[in-house]
Amino acid sequence: MSGDGGLATAALSSPAPRALINLFEEWKINRHLDDENAFATISAWHKQHVHLWTWQANLRDQLIRRRRELYRCFAADLARHFRCVFLKDVPLRRLSARPLAIPTQRQNRFIAAISVLFRIVQHAFERQGGIAMRIKVENATMSCHACGTLDEWDPAATLTHTCSNCELTWDQDYNAARNVLTRGLSVLLEKG
Numbered sequence: 001m002s003g004d005g006g007l008a009t010a011a012l013s014s015p016a017p018r019a020l021i022n023l024f025e026e027w028k029i030n031r032h033l034d035d036e037n038a039f040a041t042i043s044a045w046h047k048q049h050v051h052l053w054t055w056q057a058n059l060r061d062q063l064i065r066r067r068r069e070l071y072r073c074f075a076a077d078l079a080r081h082f083r084c085v086f087l088k089d090v091p092l093r094r095l096s097a098r099p100l101a102i103p104t105q106r107q108n109r110f111i112a113a114i115s116v117l118f119r120i121v122q123h124a125f126e127r128q129g130g131i132a133m134r135i136k137v138e139n140a141t142m143s144c145h146a147c148g149t150l151d152e153w154d155p156a157a158t159l160t161h162t163c164s165n166c167e168l169t170w171d172q173d174y175n176a177a178r179n180v181l182t183r184g185l186s187v188l189l190e191k192g
Contacts, residue, residue, distance in 0.1 A: 021046065071117050075124035085125055086184030087118055088176065089134040135184045137176075144168065145178035 024046045027039060078085060118134070125132035143150045149165035155172050162169040 021049070067111075067113060068116065068120070071120045072124070075117075075121040078121065079124040079128040079130055082130065084131040084133070084184075084188065085121060086133050086135045086180050087121065088140060088180045089136045090114065131188070133184055133187065135180050135187060137180050137183045140176040140179040141172050143175075143179060145170065145175050145182065 020042070024042050027035075027042065031039065122132040139150055141155050142153070144163040144166060146168045147163060147166040149163050151161065151164050153161050155161070159173075160169055160171055161175070
């Protein structure tokens with residue numbers, strides 16, 4: 001925005017709503033002759049934008065509270081039924097920095113909020129006197145839980161895999177969970 005009372009037209013080159021809001025705020029202070037029609041148009045847009053932004057913020061807050069409540073109920077139920085839970089130690093920071101193959105993946109990561117789920121589960125188990133441990137497991141999806149063979153295959157292409165050594169066919173999530181459980185139990189035994 002220019003400081004000489006004129007409007008900065010450079011703001012119009014940016015489609016960002018924040019730039020238009022800044023332009024509107026400056027325009028309210030520095031009105032010009034014969035600008036009624038244009039000012040009325042942007043004023044109506046501003047009113048609608050603020051309404052929609054407020055509605056969106058409220059909806060987002062409701063969804064976040066609902067997600068936290070779902071996670072809290074899930075974690076409390078786990079803690080009531082089990083004494084110990086092992087969570088695969090996922091490098092969330094590195095995971096979020098990876099390039100995305102599908103555009104919706106970033107949105108899905110935000111919606112899932114894995115770190116929030118981890119904290120809520122950990123808190124629920126600690127509150128019940130249980131144990132919640134993050135477990136590092138290399139190749140949890142790729143290593144066969146039955147024989148330990150590490151096969152190179154594309155888990156993104158198929159959900160199941162048949163081990164090249166023992167010929168057992170397993171679901172990749174089940175296999176990874178079994179590997180995390182096995183590693184978690186061994187860590188628990190080591191700690192005594």
